[in-house]
Amino acid sequence: MSATASPSPSSGPSRNADAPANRLHGPTPITAASVKQRPSGMPIHRYRPFETVDLPDRTWPGRRITAAPRWLSTDLRDGNQALIDPMSPARKREMFDLLVRLGYKEIEVGFPASGKTDFDFVRSIIEEGAIPEDVTVSVLTQAREELIERTVESLVGAPNATVHLYNATAPVFRRVVFRGGRDEVRQIAVDGTRLVMEYAEKLLDDRTTFGYQYSPEIFTDTELDFALEVCEAVMDVWQPEEGREIILNLPATVERSTPSTHADRFEWMSRNLSRREFVCLSAHPHNDRGTAVAAAELAVMAGADRVEGCLFGQGERTGNVDLVTLGLNLFSQGVDPGIDFSRIDDIRRTWEYCNRMQVPPRHPYVGDLVYTSFSGSHQDAIKKGFEALEEQATREGVSVDRLVWEMPYLPIDPKDVGRTYEAVIRVNSQSGKGGISYVLKNEHQLDLPRRMQVEFSRIIQARTDAEGGEVTPTQIWEAFRDEYLPVPERPWGRVALRSAQTSSSHEGRDELTVEAVVDGVDTTLVGSGNGPIAAFFDALRRAGVFEGAPGADAGTVGEVRLLDYVEHTMSAGAGSRAAAYIELAVGDRIHWGVGMDANIVRASLLAVASAVNRAFRD
Ligand SMILES: CC(=O)SCCNC(=O)CCNC(=O)[C@H](O)C(C)(C)COP(=O)(O)OP(=O)(O)OC[C@H]1O[C@@H](n2cnc3c(N)ncnc32)[C@H](O)[C@@H]1OP(=O)(O)O
Ligand SMILES: CC(C)C(=O)C(=O)O
Ligand SMILES: [Mg+2]
Numbered sequence: 001m002s003a004t005a006s007p008s009p010s011s012g013p014s015r016n017a018d019a020p021a022n023r024l025h026g027p028t029p030i031t032a033a034s035v036k037q038r039p040s041g042m043p044i045h046r047y048r049p050f051e052t053v054d055l056p057d058r059t060w061p062g063r064r065i066t067a068a069p070r071w072l073s074t075d076l077r078d079g080n081q082a083l084i085d086p087m088s089p090a091r092k093r094e095m096f097d098l099l100v101r102l103g104y105k106e107i108e109v110g111f112p113a114s115g116k117t118d119f120d121f122v123r124s125i126i127e128e129g130a131i132p133e134d135v136t137v138s139v140l141t142q143a144r145e146e147l148i149e150r151t152v153e154s155l156v157g158a159p160n161a162t163v164h165l166y167n168a169t170a171p172v173f174r175r176v177v178f179r180g181g182r183d184e185v186r187q188i189a190v191d192g193t194r195l196v197m198e199y200a201e202k203l204l205d206d207r208t209t210f211g212y213q214y215s216p217e218i219f220t221d222t223e224l225d226f227a228l229e230v231c232e233a234v235m236d237v238w239q240p241e242e243g244r245e246i247i248l249n250l251p252a253t254v255e256r257s258t259p260s261t262h263a264d265r266f267e268w269m270s271r272n273l274s275r276r277e278f279v280c281l282s283a284h285p286h287n288d289r290g291t292a293v294a295a296a297e298l299a300v301m302a303g304a305d306r307v308e309g310c311l312f313g314q315g316e317r318t319g320n321v322d323l324v325t326l327g328l329n330l331f332s333q334g335v336d337p338g339i340d341f342s343r344i345d346d347i348r349r350t351w352e353y354c355n356r357m358q359v360p361p362r363h364p365y366v367g368d369l370v371y372t373s374f375s376g377s378h379q380d381a382i383k384k385g386f387e388a389l390e391e392q393a394t395r396e397g398v399s400v401d402r403l404v405w406e407m408p409y410l411p412i413d414p415k416d417v418g419r420t421y422e423a424v425i426r427v428n429s430q431s432g433k434g435g436i437s438y439v440l441k442n443e444h445q446l447d448l449p450r451r452m453q454v455e456f457s458r459i460i461q462a463r464t465d466a467e468g469g470e471v472t473p474t475q476i477w478e479a480f481r482d483e484y485l486p487v488p489e490r491p492w493g494r495v496a497l498r499s500a501q502t503s504s505s506h507e508g509r510d511e512l513t514v515e516a517v518v519d520g521v522d523t524t525l526v527g528s529g530n531g532p533i534a535a536f537f538d539a540l541r542r543a544g545v546f547e548g549a550p551g552a553d554a555g556t557v558g559e560v561r562l563l564d565y566v567e568h569t570m571s572a573g574a575g576s577r578a579a580a581y582i583e584l585a586v587g588d589r590i591h592w593g594v595g596m597d598a599n600i601v602r603a604s605l606l607a608v609a610s611a612v613n614r615a616f617r618d
Contacts, residue, residue: 050257053224053264060263060302068330068338070280070306071323072106073099076121077140079314079355081111087354092121093130095354098347099311100135103339108138108164108308112154113147122154131159138162138213143192152199155208162211162247163200165192169230170218186230189214193237212238213247215284220252224265228272240278248273249308251284252295255318259291263298270303282306285321287313292321297329311351312359312366328365332412341365344417371414372423374470376432379425381408383438386421427471429464433457439473440480445570449581452592459483484594484610493613494519494545500605502532510535514605518543532601533565533582536608545612546586560615561585565607567600580604584611591615 075095080086087095092110099107109125110118122139125131137158141151143165155161167188168177174185193214200210214234216227231248240246250269252262266283273279283299283306285292296307309315313322324347327337341347344366348359361368373379385407393400405413414421421442425435433453440446440456448456460479464471471479486493498515505511505528512535514525527539537560540546546560564583569576580603582593591614595606 050220050261052257052261053268055264055268058264058267058302060267060298063301065297065300065330065333066335068327068335069300069304070106070282071104071327071337071339072108072138072282072306072308073104073310073323074108074284074308074320075099075310075314075354077108077110078308078316078320079310081114082314082316082319083355083357085356086117089117089121089124091354093125094350096125096130098350098354100130100132102341102347105134106136106138106162106306108140111140113141113150119150119154122158126155126158133159136160136162136209136211138164138211140164140166141192141196143167143188143195145195148192148195149199149203152196152203156203156205158208160209160211161204162213163196164213164215164247164249165189165196166215166217166251167192168218168253169216169227170221171223172221173218182226182229186226186233189216189230190233190237193234197238211245211247213249213282214238215249215251217251218253219250220254220256220262220265224268224272228269231269232274235275235279240275242278245278245280247280247282247306249282249284249306251308252286252292253284255286255288255292255295258289259294259298262295263302266299266302266304280305282308283321284308286316287318287321290318292319293325293329296321296326311347312363314351314355314357322364324366325364328412328417331416341417344419346418365412365417368423371410371419372426373409373435374426374428375430376434378409379431379438380434382410382424383434383441384408385410386438427460427464427476428469429461431457431460431464436460436476439476443473444477444480446480446579446594446596447568449564449566449583449592451564451583451590452581452594455590455592456480456483484592484614485596486610486613492617493609494616495540495609495612497602497606497609500532500536500602502535502601512536512539514539516609518545533562533604533608536605537562540608540612545616559585559587560612563590565604567604570596578603580607582607582611584608584615586615589615 076092096107096109109122112119112122131137138161139151139154141147141163151163167185169185174180174182178185178188196212204210214231216222216230219227227250235246238246250266262285266281270276270281281304283296283304285295296309300307307321307326309321309323309326310319311324313319324341327339328341330337331341348366352358359366362370364370373382389400389403392403414424425438427435427439436457437448437453440448460471460476463479482490496517498517500512500514503511509528509530510532511528512526512532514536516523516525523543525539525543527535527537527542529535529538562582563585565580567578567580569578571577577596577598578600580595580600584591584593591611593607593609593611593614595603595610597603597606
């Protein structure tokens with residue numbers, strides 16, 4: 001993208017001014033001219049750019065959001081009206097109860113004058129006492145008398161209720177829908193407000209605390225001076241004052257501008273509205289340009305007190321702004337959203353039941369794949385990130401949950417929203433050693449030495465390159481066992497250990513006796529060395545196992561060297577097991593072996609057998 005205010009590429013200092021003069025010998029360098037886009041041929045003449053706002057002293061870009069705005073969920077109204085098959089009463093109730101449980105204090109529960117379903121639903125939650133004392137329900141209506149009367153009627157007996165009245169104010173709606181000018185359209189809002197007050201006075205009693213909300217629909221395409229004029233006219237009727245707020249909701253009914261212009265419009269309205277201290281300024285972004293979340297956040301920075309939206313961005317066309325993303329964006333910055341998202345999968349399941357829709361796999365914070373990394377460098381960084389957190393926790397003597405979350409590639413800890421680490425790393429052809437060893441560590445407590453990680457990841461990569469697709473943790477484990485740990489059901493290898501006994505001589509050398517199966521024959525192996533591993537090597541050598549080893553001439557003893565030995569415990573406490581890793585050079589080839597046992601000596605002998613078996617397997 002290029003912006004008209006940017007300096008032209010040639011007007012600034014050259015990026016490569018400091019580069020040596022002889023830098024670009026060889027292939028022709030890419031330049032801006034060589035990547036020029038071509039005209040698309042699409043009918044751009046049919047569209048006009050949106051109006052920007054002349055607000056050079058705008059203040060919102062420098063603000064931070066330090067507290068959650070008021071939230072209104074309109075899942076049961078704007079969300080519901082956009083469904084092919086609107087929610088049944090049972091599904092509506094399920095959604096209402098979910099919203100209450102999550103902590104929403106303002107819930108738009110329907111458009112009661114639309115028909116019996118919505119009207120009866122509003123009556124049912126009132127009559128069944130399902131609305132907690134601290135929750136305000138709101139209902140939407142057009143500015144038409146018969147609709148207003150029916151709307152107010154639906155609220156009788158509600159503890160806290162708001163009537164929300166709207167009419168479109170943008171030029172094309174004035175001309176096409178209402179076939180009038182500014183005066184007529186302003187009058188619709190004024191008359192509607194008066195009627196709401198009259199019917200509330202007539203129909204509601206002192207069981208109800210009553211509020212009022214007005215929306216100049218299509219605010220985004222309405223001239224700012226006219227939007228202000230209509231809102232002022234509405235306020236002149238409602239008369240907001242201390243203890244009598246008015247909610248002025250400025251909807252991006254169709255998202256038409258960048259979030260920055262949306263924010264400018266909010267700052268302009270917030271500065272110019274009279275009686276501002278009695279106004280709850282509310283944003284209602286839709287997502288036509290795909291930037292509703294940014295638009296909502298910038299509107300809050302620009303003065304909005306409240307945001308209306310739907311869970312997971314349900315709503316007309318591309319949806320309303322996503323309340324879950326907004327809330328968890330705040331959470332990820334250390335700001336309490338005031339909504340409990342700690343069981344995100346439960347929320348998603350209920351939402352999917354109610355809406356009969358699916359949350360896509362890449363949906364922020366909740367999609368199946370959003371805490372998953374397939375690519376090698378991401379996996380490597382995440383694995384190191386987890387290890388660093390664990391080390392820090394041990395150093396500071398606290399649990400990992402107490403530490404600030406600083407983790408490559410994962411903006412929040414999946415556990416904080418009730419997800420597990422199971423899917424954090426998944427392996428396919430784009431994965432590297434970090435991811436594969438993360439799976440082994442996480443699921444099998446095996447912390448492979450770095451060079452062994454490289455060896456095993458080549459084995460997995462050969463498989464993903466040949467077969468494509470994902471390799472599941474189960475398949476990784478099977479491949480690992482097949483490669484390093486011959487199991488009784490699939491035996492292979494020249495040496496199978498049965499039992500071993502060591503004794504130390506007075507020179508500090510270990511004498512070792514091993515009962516093993518060698519080349520299918522029960523054999524007693526005897527050796528000595530300065531430690532059990534060296535003694536086992538000696539025993540294998542004496543038994544002729546290394547004869548004909550790769551890298552040696554046939555019939556001779558090949559060169560077999562121990563290069564590295566690593567061990568670690570696999571779990572703490574009684575019954576803990578140890579893992580041992582051996583790096584073996586046979587001729588010019590390197591083979592790792594692994595052994596696991598409750599006894600560390602036996603684990604290391606098993607690791608030697610594993611490496612030797614692999615060396616001779618080929
Ligand atoms: C951006 C939004 O989400 S706005 C909310 C939209 N949601 C809904 O519409 C869902 C519920 N609506 C309904 O079920 C129906 O529209 C009803 C039952 C409320 C009304 O149905 P109808 O009486 O058939 O009217 P309809 O919806 O077609 O509206 C058209 C008439 O209302 C007028 N009108 C539209 N909006 C408004 C408004 N906000 N205030 C006053 N009049 C309005 C139109 O100018 C038109 O008038 P005309 O017949 O004189 O030309
Ligand atoms: C009724 C209004 C607030 C609305 O939903 C919109 O303009 O998008
Ligand atoms: Mg809407």
